[in-house]
Amino acid sequence: MSEIETIQAYYAASLGKDGQITKTQQRILAAALALFAEKSYEEVGTREIADRAGVAEGTLFHNFVNKNGILDAIMQPIMQNILPTMLNTLDQAVLDGDSQTLDAFIVALVTDRVAFAERNQESLAVILSQFFNNEKDRAAVMGMVSPEILAQANVVMDRLKTAGELVDWPNRMILQLLFSTLGGYLVEKVLYPDLNQLDTKQTVRYLSDFLVNGLSPRRMPLHVD
Amino acid sequence: MSEIETIQAYYAASLGKDGQITKTQQRILAAALALFAEKSYEEVGTREIADRAGVAEGTLFHNFVNKNGILDAIMQPIMQNILPTMLNTLDQAVLDGDSQTLDAFIVALVTDRVAFAERNQESLAVILSQFFNNEKDRAAVMGMVSPEILAQANVVMDRLKTAGELVDWPNRMILQLLFSTLGGYLVEKVLYPDLNQLDTKQTVRYLSDFLVNGLSPRRMPLHVD
Amino acid sequence: MSEIETIQAYYAASLGKDGQITKTQQRILAAALALFAEKSYEEVGTREIADRAGVAEGTLFHNFVNKNGILDAIMQPIMQNILPTMLNTLDQAVLDGDSQTLDAFIVALVTDRVAFAERNQESLAVILSQFFNNEKDRAAVMGMVSPEILAQANVVMDRLKTAGELVDWPNRMILQLLFSTLGGYLVEKVLYPDLNQLDTKQTVRYLSDFLVNGLSPRRMPLHVD
Amino acid sequence: MSEIETIQAYYAASLGKDGQITKTQQRILAAALALFAEKSYEEVGTREIADRAGVAEGTLFHNFVNKNGILDAIMQPIMQNILPTMLNTLDQAVLDGDSQTLDAFIVALVTDRVAFAERNQESLAVILSQFFNNEKDRAAVMGMVSPEILAQANVVMDRLKTAGELVDWPNRMILQLLFSTLGGYLVEKVLYPDLNQLDTKQTVRYLSDFLVNGLSPRRMPLHVD
DNA sequence: TATGAATGAGATTTCATTCAT
């Protein structure tokens, strides 16, 4: 699992010699993740985390610099995965395959991200919550979108446009629509996991279909006055 | 203005004799709104609100039951507007006009909601933040979607489907896609007001076009294996 | 009393409108001073201070930024008095009088500082303790010796040397000896107030006599091999 | 070496079989001494000591009963040396030599103590700091002045007075002036080792000269009204 | 009505010390 590797890389300082997350750290992170997802970061106390993790309060601070350090340890690995992977997929789909079609690209993207969301519901709930709460975390999330990645994304979109596969709108708008559609799915998944009656395959089909049709070049533009 | 009426209804007890919001209350609400939008409810202290409003801390508690009461006074009016209006629009667009087309409906909806978002950026930022942070506020938002409104929405969508104007997907999925697209716009608008380079008219055009194309009935379905 | 004025000037921010230290602040400072003098800053808890002052713990932080802010409020006024006053005395004694003698100067200086120590035993105990404990407070004390004051002191000493009233040693050494003699008195006074059997007048006489004889120009130098 | 013997006596239990201080103990003491001199006992944590010493935190407690035990191990040897030696010197100077002069006595005393201070700067800084901070350590230091030693000192001073070599003041005052002058030197040496521009020989000369002149019998007393 | 000093429960964090390995 790439996420676990990422955590290891990021928190090497506080990990055991062999580069493993310790049992205690796992228990703390698991307890905190569950609580942060249930309530919110601010509403969860360190005492509560320690209790749920079955360790002493001091142990939290032996293993993480801060209460905030625990939050970071939960968010960082996901944040370092979500966007890079997204754009990687995008890259692969277009460069590798013979079929340089919007179809292929979008299906690949949606499939991947939907699977990702399903695997990481709790962490994503925490990240979502922080994203909307805190200018700094928001900046951190946006900071993941490095200029290189953006440039890469632009290249891909420009190619698809040239190939007549993508509607000729500003790239930023296209990205926004892409994110919106995936994000909307994510939000429902994360906040109301129980409501979800459609299976994954079907969901991927709808989202992809919606995006492909929404972003294909137009035969005749809509008129708004 | 429905907002003012709502606040009045909610805080009738503490309003001036003439049933108006007092100057002091206005200053407190304005200060709190600005601060809650900048940071988050939890990160803003009552001291800070009082300072920004230019009143004493105690004055907050003469005018509102609670710190939470201030938040409520900010959220309530918007929450009682946003969804009802949305569905109203939907209703009007379809029932009133001769042109019972997806075009007409979506353009009307998008135009209205985009204008609404532009007028209420700060309040929406607060609501967004609370929505993702606080189970109860989330429930409150979702509670606005009363069964009747949902039923109404379903009627509209079914009609459009029958008229061959709307793709034949589950209504919940269609609603999700609608919300996603509008919500994505909202999020960008609200969190990154400075980034926005497209003017409103153009934005409405793109969003509408995207939705119409994405939700029109298919000639040939996309194949996913 | 110039000390009280100084406190007011320095802590104007946290004082009442009329520039007075409030009753509460007085009680907190008195309690803290007594405790810091008894034990040491580190060994005294905020709970303890609050209890002794008869206020709630939170009240401390309502009136002072910090636990350290309380310490500052105790130390600063003394620190802003002790050295300036010392050198002022020195200045007046030499410049004003006709008798520009070492006698006059030293008697004035010793008299003044001994009286000062007697009035401010507790505060001086706290400052002494901090001076030896903490690089920063030490720097703060030394920071009081502004270049101008030092220059002034040098002028005075040079004049006395020229007048054949002062031994021709490096000024720094002379200052050190002056401080040592006064400081030694201070330490005994502050740490063992009960031991003191000599009255103030007598003490001034001994210290002055010792200094005058020790710092008068030599007839025949001592030989050390 | 009397210091090592003292540590051995005090920590006999935790010493190696051969009664020697172990390498580990040396490293811990060295690290702690440096840190206590830099900051203060209270401000230095056991973690910090362990880090600087290059051992585990637990190791501290295998070698010393306490954090306080480390401090004791640093202070005890000096404390058992400083006063006894001082008074020993005093004794020798007067009893042994033919020249029972104040000169001889003071030069011997100053020379010895200045050399001592130069050798033990760091430890003395720690002791100074503790002396002013901690009632118990202060008592311990003063406890070193046993009645016998005091009696001995009084004998010496009385002899010098009888010989017309020492001013006829109360012995306690004379002792205080002696301590002040040496202490003032010590403080400067210990707190501002870098400021010191005079060499040791010169310093001894000044201090001795100052003391001899200050404490010689007067021809005509100073008049203070 | 408005004030702002006072409150005290509760939050996070530190740190000397223990103990299983």
Add this chain to the structure above:
DNA sequence: GATGAATGAAATCTCATTCAT
């Protein structure tokens, strides 16, 4: 003997709320 993860008591500080003026 050495380790270092775990401990938990205690310390400092925050903050919504109350209440006398």
